[in-house]
Amino acid sequence: MALFATCINDLMFPSTPKAVVILLERLGCVVEFPMEQTCCGQMFTNTGYFNDGLDCVKTYVKAFEPYEYIVGPSGSCVGAIRHQSVMLAEKAGNAKLATKAAKCVEHSYDLTEFLVDVLGLTDVGAFFPHKVTYHPTCHSVRIAKVGDRPYQLLRGVRGLELVDLPDSDTCCGFGGTFSIKNPEVSAAMAADKARNVVSTGAEYVVTGDNACLMNIGGVLHRNNTGVKPIHLAEILAHQEGDAL
Amino acid sequence: MSTNPPGQARRTPAPPKGTVGIGQPEPVASPVFRENAKKQLQNTLMRRNMKHATTTIRNKRLLRVAEVPNWDEVRAQGAGLKDRVARHLDYYLAMAEENLIKAGAQVHWAKDAQEANQIIVSLVKAKGVDEVVKIKSMATQEIEMNEALEAAGIAAWETDLAELIVQLGHDRPSHILVPAIHRNREEVREIFNREMGRYGTPPPKNMPNDPPVLAGAARVHLREKFLRAKVGISGGNMIIADTGTMVIVESEGNGRMCLTLPETLISVVGVEKIIPSFDDLEVFMKLLPRSSTAERMNPYTSMWSGVTPGDGPQEVHVVLVDNGRTKVLDDPEGRFVLRCIRCSACMNKCPVFERVGGHAYGSVYPGPIGIALTPLMRGIDSPIDKSLPFACTLCCACDDVCPVKIPLSDIIVHNRNRVADKKRHDIHPHLETTVMIPADWAFKKAKHFELVQKAVSIASGIAFKNKDYLGPMPWPASPWTRARDIPAPPVESFRSWWAKNRGGAK
Numbered sequence: 237m238a239l240f241a242t243c244i245n246d247l248m249f250p251s252t253p254k255a256v257v258i259l260l261e262r263l264g265c266v267v268e269f270p271m272e273q274t275c276c277g278q279m280f281t282n283t284g285y286f287n288d289g290l291d292c293v294k295t296y297v298k299a300f301e302p303y304e305y306i307v308g309p310s311g312s313c314v315g316a317i318r319h320q321s322v323m324l325a326e327k328a329g330n331a332k333l334a335t336k337a338a339k340c341v342e343h344s345y346d347l348t349e350f351l352v353d354v355l356g357l358t359d360v361g362a363f364f365p366h367k368v369t370y371h372p373t374c375h376s377v378r379i380a381k382v383g384d385r386p387y388q389l390l391r392g393v394r395g396l397e398l399v400d401l402p403d404s405d406t407c408c409g410f411g412g413t414f415s416i417k418n419p420e421v422s423a424a425m426a427a428d429k430a431r432n433v434v435s436t437g438a439e440y441v442v443t444g445d446n447a448c449l450m451n452i453g454g455v456l457h458r459n460n461t462g463v464k465p466i467h468l469a470e471i472l473a474h475q476e477g478d479a480l
Numbered sequence: 481m482s483t484n485p486p487g488q489a490r491r492t493p494a495p496p497k498g499t500v501g502i503g504q505p506e507p508v509a510s511p512v513f514r515e516n517a518k519k520q521l522q523n524t525l526m527r528r529n530m531k532h533a534t535t536t537i538r539n540k541r542l543l544r545v546a547e548v549p550n551w552d553e554v555r556a557q558g559a560g561l562k563d564r565v566a567r568h569l570d571y572y573l574a575m576a577e578e579n580l581i582k583a584g585a586q587v588h589w590a591k592d593a594q595e596a597n598q599i600i601v602s603l604v605k606a607k608g609v610d611e612v613v614k615i616k617s618m619a620t621q622e623i624e625m626n627e628a629l630e631a632a633g634i635a636a637w638e639t640d641l642a643e644l645i646v647q648l649g650h651d652r653p654s655h656i657l658v659p660a661i662h663r664n665r666e667e668v669r670e671i672f673n674r675e676m677g678r679y680g681t682p683p684p685k686n687m688p689n690d691p692p693v694l695a696g697a698a699r700v701h702l703r704e705k706f707l708r709a710k711v712g713i714s715g716g717n718m719i720i721a722d723t724g725t726m727v728i729v730e731s732e733g734n735g736r737m738c739l740t741l742p743e744t745l746i747s748v749v750g751v752e753k754i755i756p757s758f759d760d761l762e763v764f765m766k767l768l769p770r771s772s773t774a775e776r777m778n779p780y781t782s783m784w785s786g787v788t789p790g791d792g793p794q795e796v797h798v799v800l801v802d803n804g805r806t807k808v809l810d811d812p813e814g815r816f817v818l819r820c821i822r823c824s825a826c827m828n829k830c831p832v833f834e835r836v837g838g839h840a841y842g843s844v845y846p847g848p849i850g851i852a853l854t855p856l857m858r859g860i861d862s863p864i865d866k867s868l869p870f871a872c873t874l875c876c877a878c879d880d881v882c883p884v885k886i887p888l889s890d891i892i893v894h895n896r897n898r899v900a901d902k903k904r905h906d907i908h909p910h911l912e913t914t915v916m917i918p919a920d921w922a923f924k925k926a927k928h929f930e931l932v933q934k935a936v937s938i939a940s941g942i943a944f945k946n947k948d949y950l951g952p953m954p955w956p957a958s959p960w961t962r963a964r965d966i967p968a969p970p971v972e973s974f975r976s977w978w979a980k981n982r983g984g985a986k
Contacts, residue, residue, distance in 0.1 A: 243929065245974060246929075246933070246973055246974045246975055247932075247933055247936060247969065247973055248967060248970070249967070249970075250970055250972060250973055250977055251970075253974045254974065257978075257982070267982075269975075269982065271926055272926045274923045274924070275923040275929075277923070280916070280919070280920065280923075281893065282874055282893055282896065283900065283912075283916075284869075284893070284895075284896030284897040284898070284899055284900030285897075285900050285916050286900075287920075288916055288919070288923075291920055291924045292923050292924075295923070295924065295925070295926070299926075374875035374876055374877070375876070378875070378876040378877070378879065378880060406875075406877075407831045407873045407875035409873060410873065411872070412873075414870065414872065414873045414874070415959070415960060416959045416960065417514065418513070418832075418871065419960065419962065419963065420514070421514075421521065421832055421835060421836060422873070422963070423962070423963030423964070425832075425835065425873070426963065426964060427963075450966065450967060451964065453967070454949075454960075454963075454965045454966055454967075455964045457964070457965040458951070458963070
């Protein structure tokens with residue numbers, strides 16, 4: 237199996253793909269990291285730059301074509317591959333790439349899908365003695381469609397107390413380049429999300445996407461709320477005796 | 481708030497300056513979405529009113545939708561029917577025209593807003609009247625018919641309660657179904673007290689801000705106009721092609737008054753509003769009320785086929801309006817917006833719309849359907865239309881609630897692609913297109929990405945040593961860091977950790 241680290245994790249949040257490696261190796265997987273990988277391309281595609289998004293699809297296909305399982309810790313990046321890679325190739329009239337991309341899509345999984353559906357696990361042997369609240373990111377729910385898998389996995393963590401997040405299905409306001417193009421609306425949405433997180437009394441806010449977490453966590457940090465952002469993979473990798 | 485300009489005799493309250501219609505001759509003068517939104521975000525009362533109203537209606541919609549066990553199947557049927565009509569539009573339009581005429585209606589064709597307004601003005605003038613009563617209608621908003629009638633010396637009186645609030649308030653609708661959603665009862669009381677007497681029966685003295693009393697004042701004010709009017713104007717929710725039947729779905733009964741009391745009825749309808757046969761009506765009567773007002777069934781559904789001697793209007797006109805719709809039909813990615821039945825479920829669900837309100841969009845169609853539809857119908861030439869596709873986080877919540885399964889977020893991305901392509905082909909360079917060149921280079925090959933990572937890692941080691949988070953920073957980081965901190969980039973990327981710790985494996 238191959239790890240699709242995603243560009244934002246590779247560059248900004250290496251602790252998340254590291255946690256995926258530790259977790260999957262603990263569960264008996266042989267993890268490979270194809271060095272040719274870069275990005276899913278959605279930053280380009282969703283800003284309207286389809287040709288640049290297409291370059292990322294080519295890179296993705298080249299890096300991951302040989303693998304049976306391609307696993308990424310991001311509903312958004314895996315979702316983008318699933319929903320847009322074939323469209324980009326077809327729109328460019330590249331039928332060969334579209335066929336290859338479609339094959340890659342079949343083999344691409346969000347981490348939670350791989351754990352629950354392929355490995356058949358909801359208890360991955362994790363220990364995390366903290367009160368946490370989970371924000372189901374928009375793309376993980378509505379594009380990758382991971383369903384309640386993240387909740388199943390969190391309920392399997394020993395010591396963890398999971399509290400409901402009010403208005404959990406409302407977007408945090410990140411939206412990729414939206415946060416730069418419409419920063420005021422983005423900030424208004426992020427403020428509401430952060431307020432809801434704080435209202436739960438949780439120590440950690442958990443998501444399966446570090447981009448959204450960067451937005452929510454940025455507001456929580458700016459306001460000195462003391463609530464920490466953490467990626468789901470890092471909780472699942474955590475065991476008794478591990479330092480945080 | 482604007483008032484009627486001094487020295488200019490108007491029949492009806494003047495709306496704010498500028499245009500938000502589709503296909504109007506003058507260029508849209510609205511500032512870009514971001515500037516509008518910034519202003520609206522600070523409107524505390526609007527924010528509170530919008531949050532309350534949209535939360536209530538979307539929670540109620542969830543309950544009503546959950547009552548239909550095969551909801552998804554009905555949505556698919558609705559989408560399929562609309563797609564069939566779009567595919568064979570010429571056939572169904574001809575069928576509708578034939579059956580409308582057979583039933584006694586007169587059919588007029590308008591290619592754009594100006595043609596539609598010319599037809600309507602001349603029909604009203606031919607009746608020798610200087611006023612009309614009208615039903616809430618997006619088609620008439622889209623062509624800005626009220627202002628065209630006003631320019632011809634004809635007063636168009638809105639009779640929907642919320643449209644009346646908007647009209648008397650010298651305001652614009654901020655929602656396609658609940659036009660005064662941005663107003664609360666105290667504001668309504670204030671508007672009625674100030675304006676009603678100038679345009680007809682005044683409200684009672686010392687009127688409280690009690691909804692039934694406010695509605696009562698509107699009822700008395702409107703009654704006089706209903707009884708006096710010789711011409712009524714409506715839109716149309718559906719035209720049933722095989723029977724030539726028009727359908728209006730409404731809540732207040734004002735529509736029924738406009739449809740039955742005047743001697744002449746003019747209905748202005750977009751060409752995409754056709755459904756093939758009477759049997760197909762049930763699909764949309766299941767989808768529309770539950771998606772729009774979150775009701776199992778709306779209070780008033782009116783259907784009429786042409787003219788019935790001795791009963792209702794004796795002269796019935798139907799103005800079929802294109803106004804950009806066939807242009808949308810020509811766009812293989814965008815054409816699915818023509819499925820829209822104007823229910824407004826998408827805007828009630830949209831987190832951006834909830835916070836900025838409808839006025840921020842500079843278009844009669846705001847929210848998700850607005851940013852999908854307006855740049856397709858009106859084009860992407862003006863600054864506001866270029867900015868609309870980006871007024872969205874792509875959270876995709878609208879896709880899930882659309883009763884006719886319009887792929888709204890895909891169409892919004894398609895519109896972004898149109899804007900980006902246009903920018904790329906512009907003679908003067910754009911910052912964004914320029915930035916995309918090195919960005920594309922960085923992600924095209926892993927070797928390039930590694931170089932970028934190394935540069936970030938060196939910079940991070942020097943500049944952000946011992947820092948977890950970075951606070952406010954100058955442009956270009958300012959749009960992000962004005963509102964929130966950003967984690968300091970780590971000194972070691974995952975890639976280089978992997979090479980050190982798991983190196984060799986590939």
